[in-house]
Amino acid sequence: ADQPDPDPSKKTLVILGTGWGSVSLLKKLDTENYNVVVISPRNYFLFTPLLPSCTTGTIEHRSIMEPIRNFLRHKKAAVKYYEAEATKVDYEKKVVYINDESEIKGDVSATEVPFDMLVVGVGAENATFGIPGVREHGLFLKEVGDAQRIRKRIMDCCETAIFKDQDPEEVKRLLHMVVVGGGPTGVEFAGELQDFFNDDLKKWIPDIKENFNVTLVEALPNVLPMFSKQLIEYTEKTFKEETIKIRTKTMVKRVTDKFIEAESTGPDGKKQLERIPYGLLVWATGNALRPVVKDLMSQIPAQKDSRRGLAVNEYLVVKGTENIWAVGDCAVANYAPTAQVAAQEGSFLARLFNQMAKTEQIEEELKKLSTAQEKAPSKDDRDRVFANIKDLQKRLRRVKQMGPFEYSHQGSLAYIGSEKAVADISWLTGNFATGGTLTYFFWRSAYLSMCFSTRNRVLVLVDWVKAKVFGRDVSRE
Ligand code: FAD
Ligand code: NAD
16 A cells, blocks of 8 residues: 555654564554654565575575565555665654665765654674774675675685695685684584585585685684583584584684684693684674664663663663664663564564554543543433443453563574584473484474565575585686
8 A cells, every 4th residue: 555655643663674673573563553664774684594505505695585675565554665774863852864875875865764663673783892803804694795705705715726836825724714703603604614615616626625624713612602512512523523623712813814813722721822824714703782773872871781782671662761662683681682582572562563553542532432421411321431431441451461572482493514403492391402414404494484485485495406406506706
């Protein structure tokens, strides 16, 4: 349905971001109740769990993107979408400042959007802890562009390594693929990369066979800290078999264009500084606050002590405000920053907003009825209206009875390479940890069923078959 101008009788609900949190809110939101405006620099939703597979071409990136327009065109009332970055939220003025950061800019590329209600779902940035050289020389793995850059760099390193007359030390450096951060992002990427080498690269480019190495560097004593001990051991054992080197208790301190400098702690507790040459460096050390979130926090006194993001209450209201909510990685609600949490928070907000609209509707009707009651000519009429009022009040109480947000953990799942996955799954009967090939099939079908649209499901399935039958594409785009 078309709805060109905002309806003055409705509140304006502005939603920032098109990630897990915001999109799951949009999916369930009854858009007829508000003037809904979505602002995000990305006009698509990205299915992040399969992003590591895009770095090697197991999956093509477009298969895990879903245009935001696809979600919006199915809504009952039109939703406005602006492809822009929110650069600042003015809390007092109830305005969001937005900037078109895309390549093509019109005469107007910066403006402001007023809001009555605001949902912040802008996710997080890549943490670098201010370590020098990371931004200049490392590659991240968060967005589609990142995966494309990694894919290109892998091929570039391989082709450059076998350039005529290349020095043996330089060959080794170029073919050393270093991943920093042993969280699930680093582990999944390392697994995918080693698969790529085992399944395809060494067949297509046999000259790199002897020198291609993947190393995973982690500051803590073990990788995958959120998984159970048994699965950590299973992952470390699998990596050893796959010949992925794990360097734990190794903290990267500095990055140059050709090597990283890391401090490692030996078994005797002695620390030593070493240089590790690399060709490809993927940096996956977790999340940091986005500037727009940091700035908003600085405007709200109640956020003074929050470090990791917008502190929210059990209804996801940003503490210290009444009309701002936060979901996903930019919100701090005592859950891990995962897609699972963000998606559940988004659908909770949709229910909350649908319910708030219903409440207002009933309250409006109640107001009308009480005037009607006062003006009613006879006692009978008054009694009739009174009965209606009672009914509505009952309905109101029922509608208002919405409990706070409660996260239901479905389990953690990570792909670790060579067709193996690890899973900590909490089903009805408690916890259950598993690893291996069966888990991998479970992993694949779980992701397929989670993939947003049928279209995405088909595309991902076709990519998997293509990669299996023809091998991954090794051309450098
Ligand atoms: P995001 O999904 O990051 O979305 C943020 C949105 O905000 C984006 O649309 C972005 O363009 C937009 N935005 C950014 N800046 C602005 C701005 N200034 N103004 C407006 N919009 C802005 N979690 C799991 O549970 N399971 C997994 O298997 C899993 N695998 C992962 C694999 C990888 C490689 C990565 C990187 C993450 C993975 N995660 C996984 C974590 C999960 O992706 C995040 O927790 C989740 O994306 C958080 O959702 P979000 O909505 O907060 O943010
Ligand atoms: P993370 O925060 O989980 O892990 C980062 C790791 O980097 C930590 O173990 C940390 O000790 C290490 N590190 C930090 N600084 C370092 C340094 N200087 N040198 C060496 N190591 C250093 O980050 P992530 O893996 O990007 O994950 C981010 C979030 O996304 C997490 O909540 C995670 O659960 C979620 N995620 C989930 C999945 C999945 O469920 N399959 C996949 C990817 C991401």
